[in-house]
Amino acid sequence: MDTTQISYIVFGAVVVLALVFDLGLLSKKNKVISIKTALYQTFFWVSLALGFFVFMWVEKGRDLALEYLSAYLMEWSLSIDNIFVFILIFTAFGIQQKHYGRVLLIGILMAVVFRVLFITLGVALVAKFSWILYIFGVFLLFTGYKMFTAGEDDEFRPHESKLYKFLTKYLPVVAHDGDGKYRVDHEGKKFYTTITIVILLLAGIDLVFALDSIPAVMGITRDTLVIYTSNIFAVLGLRSLFFLLKGAVAKFDYLQQGIAIVLMFIGVKMLAEHWISQWMSKNTQVIISLGVIVLCISGSIFYSVFMKKGEVIKEEDNFE
Numbered sequence: 001m002d003t004t005q006i007s008y009i010v011f012g013a014v015v016v017l018a019l020v021f022d023l024g025l026l027s028k029k030n031k032v033i034s035i036k037t038a039l040y041q042t043f044f045w046v047s048l049a050l051g052f053f054v055f056m057w058v059e060k061g062r063d064l065a066l067e068y069l070s071a072y073l074m075e076w077s078l079s080i081d082n083i084f085v086f087i088l089i090f091t092a093f094g095i096q097q098k099h100y101g102r103v104l105l106i107g108i109l110m111a112v113v114f115r116v117l118f119i120t121l122g123v124a125l126v127a128k129f130s131w132i133l134y135i136f137g138v139f140l141l142f143t144g145y146k147m148f149t150a151g152e153d154d155e156f157r158p159h160e161s162k163l164y165k166f167l168t169k170y171l172p173v174v175a176h177d178g179d180g181k182y183r184v185d186h187e188g189k190k191f192y193t194t195i196t197i198v199i200l201l202l203a204g205i206d207l208v209f210a211l212d213s214i215p216a217v218m219g220i221t222r223d224t225l226v227i228y229t230s231n232i233f234a235v236l237g238l239r240s241l242f243f244l245l246k247g248a249v250a251k252f253d254y255l256q257q258g259i260a261i262v263l264m265f266i267g268v269k270m271l272a273e274h275w276i277s278q279w280m281s282k283n284t285q286v287i288i289s290l291g292v293i294v295l296c297i298s299g300s301i302f303y304s305v306f307m308k309k310g311e312v313i314k315e316e317d318n319f320e
Contacts, residue, residue: 003059004225010055011229015236018048031037032097033243041240046106049076049233060225062284067221068230072288074220074235074262077297078213080252081259082206083242085156089201093194099180103195104239107202114207115214115231122214123224133270136215140267143212148260149267163204165195206235219266253307258300265292 021044033041049072057065086104095103125132158164167173171192178184178193185191210231217227269289271278276285 005227007056007059007225010234011036011052011225014048014052015232018045018236033101035244038243042237042244045233045237047242049147049237052229052233054235058225061145063286064221064223064226066283066286066290067223068226068292070220071217071226071230072233072284073290073293073297074216074266075213075230076237077255077259077262077293078209078216079234079238080242080245082175082209082238082246084256085205086202086242088248093145093177093198095177095194095198096179099177099195100243101239102180103199103204104242107199108206108235108239110199110203111206111210112232114203115235116228118207118210119214119224119227119231120216123227126218126222133218133273136218137267137270140212140215140219140263143264144260144264144265144267147263148257150256158201161201162278164197167200171197173197215270216263216266219270220286252301252304253303253306254300255297256300258296261296262293263320265289265296 020045052067053065053072056068090100090103172187172189173196174191176193176195177195180195181193182196183192184191214231216229217230221227266289269285280288
């Protein structure tokens with residue numbers, strides 16, 4: 001058994017045990033999750049991801065471990081962007097807060113399955129047609145530009161989305177959450193509640209986000225183990241991150257621009273990789289990518305907070 005097989009076994013065992021612990025001890029059905037609980041859960045999932053980074057360093061060496069850390073931070077920052085859309089979906093369909101935890105759990109577990117399939121397909125395509133990476137690079141540049149220049153008119157509207165229209169075209173739906181039920185009887189017929197629709201929307205929207213994140217990770221690494229593990233750890237930690245940030249995420253006005261810069265940077269890196277590799281080692285490229293990710297994401301968050309404080313002070317001065 002080689003180190004890669006050992007790494008997959010350890011990763012699988014850690015994820016299964018973590019889910020059992022999270023669901024059995026940290027989560028309760030139909031209960032509003034407090035900021036304190038969400039903080040514990042977020043710390044739990046981030047600690048697991050960082051612990052796996054240490055394991056990767058020991059088993060696979062420094063270079064691959066740094067690739068994993070860069071990929072995880074990339075996915076984690078994109079997860080924060082997901083939260084904006086998740087909040088819009090829950091609000092648009094009037095889901096009660098006590099159901100948030102269960103709905104997010106099922107939606108995210110479905111998203112993990114979809115991501116595994118998507119990653120497997122992407123890796124297979126790149127292995128057979130390496131020129132696809134250039135298409136990924138152009139796609140990331142375009143996506144980053146669109147994200148950077150997006151305004152309020154481009155805000156996601158759940159009821160106008162193609163996925164929602166597709167679901168309601170083929171599924172009989174009632175306009176309430178059925179107090180947590182997935183289906184209800186109405187006039188002798190079975191109807192799906194908004195709970196079911198939201199779960200499917202969460203999974204579908206995450207798959208759309210995967211169209212950005214997976215090519216972005218491939219711009220950092222080609223190692224299949226790193227791509228799988230960084231994605232799954234980030235997605236599984238999304239539920240606790242949602243409850244931790246749902247009240248504060250609206251304050252990060254410039255986070256989207258920070259993520260957009262990272263996507264464009266990785267897009268350029270993918271397009272110019274042949275020439276970059278001629279005068280820069282792979283390890284140096286990974287360290288630079290890690291630095292750009294940390295700088296852009298943390299910088300955009302701090303800048304958002306700084307601008308918010310400036311607006312508050314200005315409003316207070318005008319009031320006086």
